[in-house]
Every structure is written in structure tokens, then in C-alpha cells.
Amino acid sequence: MKQAFFAGAIMALLSTTAFAADTYRPECYAPAPDTTSISYPAKDGPYKVAFVNGFAGNDWRIAAIQSAKAWAARPENAEQLAEFKVISVGNDSAAQIAAIDNFIAAGYDAITFTAVNPSAFTGVIRRAARAGTVLVPFDNVLDTDKIVQVNEDQKALGRLKAQTVMDLLDGKAKKILMVNGLPGNSTDRDRRVGMMSVLDKVDGLEIVEVVGNWDTGTSQKVVADALATHGTVEGVVSQHGTAGTINAMLAANHPIVPVGGDAENGVRILMAENKIPGVSASQAPAMSAIALAAAIDLLKGHPLPQTIYLPIPYVYADQLAAGENFFPDLPKSFNTGTGYEECFKPFTPEELMGQSPDNN
Known part of the structure; x- marks a missing residue:
């Protein structure tokens, strides 16, 4: 199974002619307009997965890291992960690419990341394809149609x-x-x-x-x-x-x-x-968890839209209600975008705040 995955990986990047309507779980992985779909040969788990963050100097990125760790900690997800690593490398595309290359060389099955810039990753996309590693950028995505990407519009x-x-x-x-x-x-x-x-x-x-x-x-x-x-x-x-x-x-x-x-x-x-x-x-930081879920589903052989557009969570000022869509007793830095109901049960504040934003 592993060799078949490796041999088919590069061809999979080119096999994007299926319509997005044919993709897996469209209620969660909603296709952007006019996007195609991407799939890979199925690969047996459990999987080695990494999240390579860039800049980590604001509350949103901290919440994104906590969301990724909270997703990986849920029992139904943990049993699918042989290893799960999170690192932040700063606002330097060369450092981020080097970190991704290191995980590829270490045999990781999938890598999610929020890209430092949209145009410097062509080489690492090719190297990941040769190694059979699935890449799933989210939030700050790439100017490419070769891999599945998770974003809001x-x-x-x-x-x-x-x-x-x-x-x-x-x-x-x-x-x-x-x-x-x-x-x-x-x-x-x-x-x-x-x-x-x-x-x-x-x-x-x-x-x-x-x-x-x-x-x-x-x-x-x-x-x-x-x-x-x-x-x-x-x-x-x-x-x-x-x-x-x-x-x-x-x-x-x-x-x-x-x-x-x-x-x-x-x-x-x-x-x-x-x-x-x-x-x-909200650009919900729980998007990091959707990227991880998408990576696992791709490794299982499910087709996904090349560009996934998650719904934009928002509330008008005259609809604000304490305890419903904001929380006076929680830290001001807490991000109210704790998940996407269409994909999984949103995280509780306790799940998120119980995770560190540190490398592991």
C-alpha cells in the first residue's frame, strides 16, 4: 500500500479533473467556486503528521496552535496519529520550507502549515509529491492549484x-x-x-x-x-x-x-x-484543525476540493449577547471562532486553553 501511494503521489497532483461535487463530505469541505478535486491513493494509518506554523507572535496564531493540539488530543483523532508535531519557525519562508523538508525527510505522511508567503513553495510541493507526503496549507495559502488548501474566502x-x-x-x-x-x-x-x-x-x-x-x-x-x-x-x-x-x-x-x-x-x-x-x-483559528482533518481524509484516499472555503463566522453588533457569542468571564484574547459545526463539534474553552502554544 505504501509503495502504491508513493508511486501515485505525483500523478495525483495532476489528477484534478473531477468536479468538486464529487468530493468527500462537501458539507464540511465546501468547494470554492470553479475548483476541481484532488485525491491520493489510500494509505494505511496511523499517520505521522506535522503542523509547521510560521509567525507565532499574535493571539490568533496561538489559538490556531491550541486548536490543532486540541483536535489531535480528541480520542477519535489521536488513534489515527502515530506522531503529531507542532513547530513555529517565524516569518521567514526559507526557515519554513527547511522545516517542511525536514519532516518530509523524516517520513512524515502529511504536513499542514500556514504559509509565510504565497509563492515560494513550488519546489517543496514537488519534493513532497516525490516522497508521498500530503501538504495542506490553510489560512495563508499558496498561489498554486497542485494541492488541497483550506481557507475562508x-x-x-x-x-x-x-x-x-x-x-x-x-x-x-x-x-x-x-x-x-x-x-x-x-x-x-x-x-x-x-x-x-x-x-x-x-x-x-x-x-x-x-x-x-x-x-x-x-x-x-x-x-x-x-x-x-x-x-x-x-x-x-x-x-x-x-x-x-x-x-x-x-x-x-x-x-x-x-x-x-x-x-x-x-x-x-x-x-x-x-x-x-x-x-x-472571524477567520476562525480552528481552521488549523480542519486542515489536519483534511490531511487525514486525503491519506485515506478521499477526494477533496483543491480549494476549500469554510463558512465565515460573524455577528453584527446589535446581535451581540453575553454568554452566547462573547464571554465576559474568559480572557479577552480568547477567539470566539472555536470550530465549524459542519465538520466537528466545536472545541470548548477548556479544551483550547488546556493546550500550550509551544513547539512539541
Whole structure:
């Protein structure tokens, strides 16, 4: 079985002509529009699997690591894993590629990762195919159609935030603050494209852009600087780290304005307490668990969409309810995107917070 898997792996990368409707568990692995499907010859388990994270310096990445470990700890998943390793390598594509190559050389069956950049992985995709290793990027995905990738529609996520803000402003504004993410990542690029698809249509709009690195502390600093330089804005669109953005505005006694922000617990607490209109939309860090589940299903021979689009969890500010979609008794850094009902039972806070974000 193993040799058949290895021999067929490269051909499997080219065998993407099946329609996505033929893929396994479409209620979970929802195909992106016009995507094809990918499958590999089935391989016997249990499996050696690794998650190679890049940047680990914000709460979302910590939650993604905890989600991956929580998934692997569930008994029904643990019995399928001979080994499970998690490492973070920083914001360096060469280091991430080297780590993936090391796991390939060590005979790992599958590797999930959130890519440092979208275009540097062509060589490692070929090496993984030759070795019979399944690669499943998620969140920050690659500019390739050769492997299965797990994501939300990042452009749609950006559009949702920007459209909500502009709808609350009746489609008119003179100045908007845009807080972007970590430069060089496909997620940052695509969310901004989605936001700009809305904001570019607003006549006479000035867009003040800052780089928040998807981090609460960084966002608070750069937004404070931007407000001191550019003055009052009429709305905010923020990729992540929105709690820092709101805190900077409150500290500056800025008027309450519509916000399109992320879904960390602290963001929703601040929106509810300060009656901030807008939307809290999540790039759920539990996506890391879906990538692991997809890797296992691919190893079992199931066809999956080449591009999987998970649903975007979101709630409008006037729908916020304590104990239901935000949790005053939990840490502000806790991310409310704890899972996808279509795929598996969402994690409890205890499951997630019982996992470390460290390499293992």
C-alpha cells in the first residue's frame, strides 16, 4: 500500500479533473467556486503528521496552535496519529520550507502549515509529491492549484467588513481607517483587496492605512499614531487586532464610529460595552484543525476540493449577547471562532486553553 501511494503521489497532483461535487463530505469541505478535486491513493494509518506554523507572535496564531493540539488530543483523532508535531519557525519562508523538508525527510505522511508567503513553495510541493507526503496549507495559502488548501474566502471577509461599515454610513464617508495585517501574506493581500472593492466605489474617500500585523498591541500603537497625525475618521475596517484599534480610539476620546473587526472575545466585549456599531467577523483559528482533518481524509484516499472555503463566522453588533457569542468571564484574547459545526463539534474553552502554544 505504501509503495502504491508513493508511486501515485505525483500523478495525483495532476489528477484534478473531477468536479468538486464529487468530493468527500462537501458539507464540511465546501468547494470554492470553479475548483476541481484532488485525491491520493489510500494509505494505511496511523499517520505521522506535522503542523509547521510560521509567525507565532499574535493571539490568533496561538489559538490556531491550541486548536490543532486540541483536535489531535480528541480520542477519535489521536488513534489515527502515530506522531503529531507542532513547530513555529517565524516569518521567514526559507526557515519554513527547511522545516517542511525536514519532516518530509523524516517520513512524515502529511504536513499542514500556514504559509509565510504565497509563492515560494513550488519546489517543496514537488519534493513532497516525490516522497508521498500530503501538504495542506490553510489560512495563508499558496498561489498554486497542485494541492488541497483550506481557507475562508478572504476577499469576501474583507468585503463583509467594509460593506457593513459603509452601509452604516449610508454609503458616504470622507475618511476611513484601514488596519492591515502581516505584509507578504496572501491573507493580508486578499482581505485588503476585498475591502478595497467596496471602498474604491466611495467618491472622495481618503483611506488611512496602517500595518497592525494582526496583533492587538501593534494595532493599538499604529492606530494611536495615525489618529494623532490624521485626526478623526468616520469608520474603521480592521483585519485583526481590532481590540487594540478600539482601545487606541477610546484613549484618544475619538467619537464612536462603525467598526468592521475580528472576532476575538475582547473585541466583542468592547463593542458591546461601548455600543460600537459594526460587525465582528472571524477567520476562525480552528481552521488549523480542519486542515489536519483534511490531511487525514486525503491519506485515506478521499477526494477533496483543491480549494476549500469554510463558512465565515460573524455577528453584527446589535446581535451581540453575553454568554452566547462573547464571554465576559474568559480572557479577552480568547477567539470566539472555536470550530465549524459542519465538520466537528466545536472545541470548548477548556479544551483550547488546556493546550500550550509551544513547539512539541
